[in-house]
Amino acid sequence: MAEADPSSFASPGCCRTHHLHLRCRVDFASRSLRGTAALTVRAERDSLRRLVLDTKDLTIHKVVVNKQDAQFVLGERHSFKGAPLEITLPFELGKGQDVVVEITFETSPRSSALQWFTPEQTSGKRHPFLFSQCQATHCRAVLPCQDTPSVKLTYYAEISVPNELVALMSAKRDGDLPDPEESTRKIYRFIQNVPIPCYLIALVVGALESREIGPRTLVWAEKELVDKSAHEFSETEAMLKIAEDLAGPYVWGQYDLLVLPPSFPYGGMENPCLTFVTPTLLAGDRSLSNVIAHEISHSWTGNLVTNKTWEHFWLNEGHTVYLERRIGGRLFGEQFRHFQAQGGWRELQNTINTLGSTNPVTHLIPNLKEVDPDVAYSSVPYEKGSALLLYLEQLLGGPDVFIGFLRAYIQQFAYKSIDTEDWKNFLYSYFKDKVDLLNKVDWNAWMNTPGMPPVKPTYDSTLSNACVALSQRWVKVS
Ligand code: BES
Ligand code: ZN
Numbered sequence: 001m002a003e004a005d006p007s008s009f010a011s012p013g014c015c016r017t018h019h020l021h022l023r024c025r026v027d028f029a030s031r032s033l034r035g036t037a038a039l040t041v042r043a044e045r046d047s048l049r050r051l052v053l054d055t056k057d058l059t060i061h062k063v064v065v066n067k068q069d070a071q072f073v074l075g076e077r078h079s080f081k082g083a084p085l086e087i088t089l090p091f092e093l094g095k096g097q098d099v100v101v102e103i104t105f106e107t108s109p110r111s112s113a114l115q116w117f118t119p120e121q122t123s124g125k126r127h128p129f130l131f132s133q134c135q136a137t138h139c140r141a142v143l144p145c146q147d148t149p150s151v152k153l154t155y156y157a158e159i160s161v162p163n164e165l166v167a168l169m170s171a172k173r174d175g176d177l178p179d180p181e182e183s184t185r186k187i188y189r190f191i192q193n194v195p196i197p198c199y200l201i202a203l204v205v206g207a208l209e210s211r212e213i214g215p216r217t218l219v220w221a222e223k224e225l226v227d228k229s230a231h232e233f234s235e236t237e238a239m240l241k242i243a244e245d246l247a248g249p250y251v252w253g254q255y256d257l258l259v260l261p262p263s264f265p266y267g268g269m270e271n272p273c274l275t276f277v278t279p280t281l282l283a284g285d286r287s288l289s290n291v292i293a294h295e296i297s298h299s300w301t302g303n304l305v306t307n308k309t310w311e312h313f314w315l316n317e318g319h320t321v322y323l324e325r326r327i328g329g330r331l332f333g334e335q336f337r338h339f340q341a342q343g344g345w346r347e348l349q350n351t352i353n354t355l356g357s358t359n360p361v362t363h364l365i366p367n368l369k370e371v372d373p374d375v376a377y378s379s380v381p382y383e384k385g386s387a388l389l390l391y392l393e394q395l396l397g398g399p400d401v402f403i404g405f406l407r408a409y410i411q412q413f414a415y416k417s418i419d420t421e422d423w424k425n426f427l428y429s430y431f432k433d434k435v436d437l438l439n440k441v442d443w444n445a446w447m448n449t450p451g452m453p454p455v456k457p458t459y460d461s462t463l464s465n466a467c468v469a470l471s472q473r474w475v476k477v478s
Contacts, residue, residue, distance in 0.1 A: 005148040005149075005150055005308070005309040005310075006309065006311070006367075006368045006369045006370070006371075007081065007136070007137050007147075007148070007309065007310050007368055007373055008054055008081070008137070008146065008147050008148040009052050009053075009054050009075075009078075009081060009082075009084035010052055010053060010054055010145075010146035010147065010148055010151070011051075011052060012044070012146060012148060012150050012151050013044060013045070014043070014044055014045060014048055014050075014051065015041045015042060015043050015044050015048055015051050015093075016041065016042055016044055016146070016151050017039045017040065017041050017042075017145065017146050017151055017153045017198075018040050018041070018042055018098070018153055018154070018195075019039070019040040019153055019154050019155065019156075020037060020038070020039055020040075020143075020145070020153055020154075020155040020156075020157075020198075020201075021036075021037075021038040021040075021155070021156050021157075022035065022036075022037050022038075022143060022155060022156070022157040022158070022159075023035045023036050023038075023157075023158045024036070024157075024158075024159060024160070025159075025160040025185075026130060026159060026160065026161045026167070026203075026205050028116070028128040028130070028162070030109065031109035031114075031116045032106050032107050032108070032109060033106070033107045033114075033142065033143075034105070034106040034107075035104070035105070036102050036103065036104050036105070037102070037103050037105060037143040037144055037145070038100050038101070038102040038103075039053075039100070039101045039102075039103070039144075039145070039153075040098055040099075040100050040153075041098065041099055041100075041101055042096065042097065042098050043093040043094060043095050043096065043097050043098075043099075044095065045095050046094055046095045047092050047093075047094070048089065048092065048093040048094075048095075049088065049089055049092055049093075050086060050087065050088055050089065051086075051087050051089065051101070052084045052085065052086050052087075053084070053085040053087065053103075053140075053144040053145060053146060054081070054082055054084065054085070054137075054139075054140035054144070054145060054146065054147035054148075055074065055082050055083050055084070055085045055105075055140050055144045056077075056081075056082025056083065056111075056112060056113075056138070056140040056141040057082065057107070057108035057110060057111055057112070057141055058082075058085075058105050058106065058107060058108070058140075058141070058143070058144060059105065059106040059108075060072060060074055060085060060103060060104070060105050060144065061104040061105065061106065062103070062104040063087050063101065063102070063103050063104075064101075064102045064103075064104075065087070065089055065090055065099055065100070065101050065102075066090075066099050066100055068090045068091075069090070070087055070088060070089060070090055070101075071087070071088040072085060072086065072087045072088070073085075073086045074086075079372075080137070080372040080374075081137070082140050082141065085103075085144050087101060103143075103144045105143060105144055107141065107142060107143075108141075111138075111141040111142065112138050112141045113132050113133060113134050113138035113139065113141040113142045114130060114131075114132055114141070114142065115130065115131055115132075115133070115263060115264075116128070116129075116130050117129035117130070117206075117261060121261065122206065122207070122222060122261060123222040123223075123224040123225060123261070124207050124222050124223060124224060126207065127164060127165060127206065127207040128165075128206075129204075129205065129206035129207075129222075129261060130203070130204065130205040130206065131202075131203070131204040131205075131206075131260055131261075131264070131276070132201075132202050132203045132204070133202075133264075133265060133266070133269060133276075134198065134199045134200070134201055134202060135199040135200075135269065136199060136310050136313075136373040136374065136377075137199070137310070137372075137373055137374075138199075139198040139199055139201055142201070142203075143201075145198045146198070147198055147199070148197075148309065149197035149198075149199060149306050149307055149308065149309065149310070149417055150197075150308045150309065150417045151197065151198070151417075152195035152196055152197055152306070152415065152416075152417065153195055153196065153198065154192055154193055154194070154195050154196075155171065155190075155191075155192045155196075155201065156174075156189070156190065156191050156192075157169055157171065157189065157190045157203075158187050158188075158189050159187065159188045159189075159190070159203065159205075160179045160181075160182070160185050160186070160187050161185060161186060161188065161205050162184060162185055162186075163184055163185060163186050164207065165205050165206060165207060165208075166188070166205070166206065166207070166208040167188035167203065167204070167205045168188075168203070168204050168205075168208065168220060168256075168258060168274055169188075169190040169192075169201070169202060169203050169204075169274070170192065170196075170200055170201060170202040170271035170272045170273055170274050171190035171191055171192035171272065171273055171274075172190065172191050172192070172193075172253055172254060172273060173188070173189075173190060174189040174190055174191045175188075175189055176188045176189065177189075192272065192273070194251060194252060194272065194415075195415055196272055196303065197306050197417065200270070200271055200272050200303060202269070202271035202274065202276065204220075204258055204260070204276070206222065207222060207223070208220045208221065208222065208258075209221065209222070209223045209226050210226070210256075211226050211227070211229075211230045213230050213233060213234060213236060213237070213257075214236055214237030214240070214255075215237065216237070216240070216250075216253065216254050216255050217233075217236050217237060217240075217254070217255050217256060217257065218254075218256045218257075219233055219256070219257045219258075219259065220256060220257065220258045220259070220274075221258070221259035221279075222259075225259050225279060225282065226259075228282050228284070229257070229259045229282060231284075232281060232282050232283070232284070232286055232289075233257055233281075233286075233289070233292055234286070235286060235289050235292070235331070236255065236257065236292060236296070238331065239289075239292060239293050239296050239327050239331070240255055240296055242326075242327050242330045242331070243293075243296050243297060243299070243300070243323065243327055246323060246326055246327070246330075246403055246406070246407070247297070247300040247301075247323060247406065247407060247410055248300065248407055248410055248411060250299055251299075251304065251414075252272050252273050252299055252303075253273065254273045254274075255273065255275070255296065255299070256273060256274045256275070257274070257275050257277060257292070258274055258275065258276050258277065259277055259278075259279050259281075259282070260276055260277065260278060260279065261279065262278070262279055262280065264276065264277075264278045264279075266278065267280075267281065267288075267291045267294075268281075268291045268292070268294060268295040269295070270295045270298030270299070270302055270303060270320075272299070272303055275292070275295040275296070277291065277292070277295070290324055290325075290328055290340065293323075293324045293327040293328055294320055294321065294324040296327070297319075297320045297323035297324050297327065298316070298320050300323065300410050300414075301315070301316060301319035301320045301323060301410070302316040302317075302319075302320055304410060304413075304414040304415060305319075305409070305410055305413040305414060305416065305418060306416070306417045306418070307417065307418070307419070308417040308418055308419045308422075309368070309419070310368055310373040310376075311365050311366060311367065311368050311419075312365060312418070312419045312420050313373070313381045314364050314365065314380075314381035314382075314384065314385035314420075315385075315418065315419075315420065315423055316381075317381045317382045317385055317386075318381060318382065318384070318385015318386045318388065318389055319385070319386075319389065319406070319409075321344065321382050321383070321385065321386035322385075322386045322389040322390065322406070323406070325337045325340050325341055325344075325386070326399070326403065328340055329399075334399075334460070335460055335462045335463050336463060338459050338460035338461075338462075338463070339460075339462075339463040339464055341386070341387075341390055341457070341459060342459040342461065342464055343464075344379075344382070344383045344386060344387065345383065345387060345456065345457070345459070347379050347383050348379060348380065348383035348384055348387065348452070349452065351378050351379045351380060351383070352380070352451055352452055355378060355380075357450060357451035357452065358450050358451065359450055360450060361375075361376045361378060361380065362378075362380050362384075362450040362451055363380075363447075363448065363449070363450055364380070364381065364384050364385060364388070364420075364446060364447050364448075365420055365447055365448070384446075384453055387453055387456075387457055388446055388453065389402075390457040391441075391453075391455060391457045392427075392441070393457075394457055394458055395437055395438075395440070395441070396431055396434055396437060396438075397434075405427070405430050405431070408426075408430055409423070409426055409427075409430070412426055413426070420447065424443075442454045442455070
């Protein structure tokens with residue numbers, strides 16, 4: 001029996017969404033998206049009569065199931081989970097049967113997923129701007145959906161925006177055309193043919209321009225920042241090639257970058273086909289390019305192999321940090337990889353000092369029952385997770401051996417959502433000749449204990465020693 005997702009009201013055991021057709025109008029005056037989300041839903045059991053979707057601050061105008069009007073009730077709002085939308089199907093569904101559930105909805109100006117900007121808040125000062133951030137549980141504040149990473153769907157979208165603006169999504173661009181209903185508007189179309197968890201649905205609307213920086217990469221930004229961005233992110237194609245060599249083929253076609261306004265709340269976000277990044281990466285010297293290596297790595301760990309619930313978030317971030325540093329290692333040397341990893345261990349120590357070594361959110365696998373994933377968020381899944389992987393690399397035979405495991409893991413679980421038990425079972429089956437070594441791992445201490453890990457990986461300190469020596473020379477002359 002699969003465990004439920006504590007962060008969602010949806011029951012993927014009853015039915016699963018396979019496809020979304022989104023049609024919506026972006027209205028800057030009312031700060032809302034209004035339109036329809038048509039979900040193709042498949043029954044997972046017999047005699048299905050009812051389904052529950054996640055919503056957060058949405059107004060639901062109408063629900064139509066296979067062209068027939070359907071009854072619906074919006075439940076009471078939970079503090080961070082939002083409100084369940086319970087839909088009664090006009091007929092019973094048998095296991096394996098599909099229906100199209102079309103919901104007419106409108107977002108709130110306070111949607112926790114959407115940031116709306118006035119023209120004055122942009123670089124160009126002439127046009128408004130909008131971007132979304134759905135991870136972890138905010139897709140439900142954009143559209144009604146089964147907002148759990150255990151469900152994967154393809155999508156097609158048609159987005160109406162004012163003529164002078166550009167819309168982009170986490171998908172392939174499928175052209176634009178005049179909006180037949182309003183001559184001052186255009187409709188941008190998008191197609192995502194690879195099934196994704198809904199937290200990877202993303203939208204941006206603004207006066208965006210682009211420059212080509214590689215055979216599969218455009219960098220998008222407001223005009224004022226495109227050239228600086230093109231220079232900063234020029235290593236992208238080299239990183240993509242290394243990532244493919246390490247992890248397997250890149251299945252998403254395009255890898256574009258979007259530079260957002262400064263209030264973008266993360267360093268980067270791995271939206272498929274279009275990574276979102278903060279403009280604070282524009283240092284001028286490419287010194288923050290590890291963030292790009294990180295988001296590129298999510299194209300395999302996270303976007304192909306996905307955590308089943310946010311309790312297993314370390315599967316996304318730990319593997320991604322590990323891959324990010326393998327890319328850095330190829331570009332700048334193994335010593336550099338160890339320098340970065342050692343910095344990560346220090347970061348983990350700082351975080352655990354701050355949160356407290358008995359704090360339950362310092363578990364590799366925290367319990368998120370009634371805990372907001374945004375509140376549990378810290379460097380622990382990143383750094384405890386990647387430290388575990390580096391420790392296993394060193395235990396099981398080194399970088400070449402371990403990348404074989406990682407590639408096989410990705411192949412095994414691509415297009416699926418998994419939990420830590422799936423990961424561990426695969427680890428034991430891949431290293432079936434090294435079970436004696438694996439049994440030396442104190443799994444309980446790594447996985448089910450707060451605070452620092454039970455063992456520290458071995459770090460090559462050549463570069464960090466050089467830093468310390470230089471800092472001591474500075475101290476002496478002052
Ligand atoms: N997917 C994350 C950002 C995220 C995590 C958003 C959880 C919402 C909820 C992204 O890949 C990430 O990890 N970004 C890091 C950068 C990285 C180099 C560690 C960040 O923004 O700090
Ligand atoms: Zn990440």
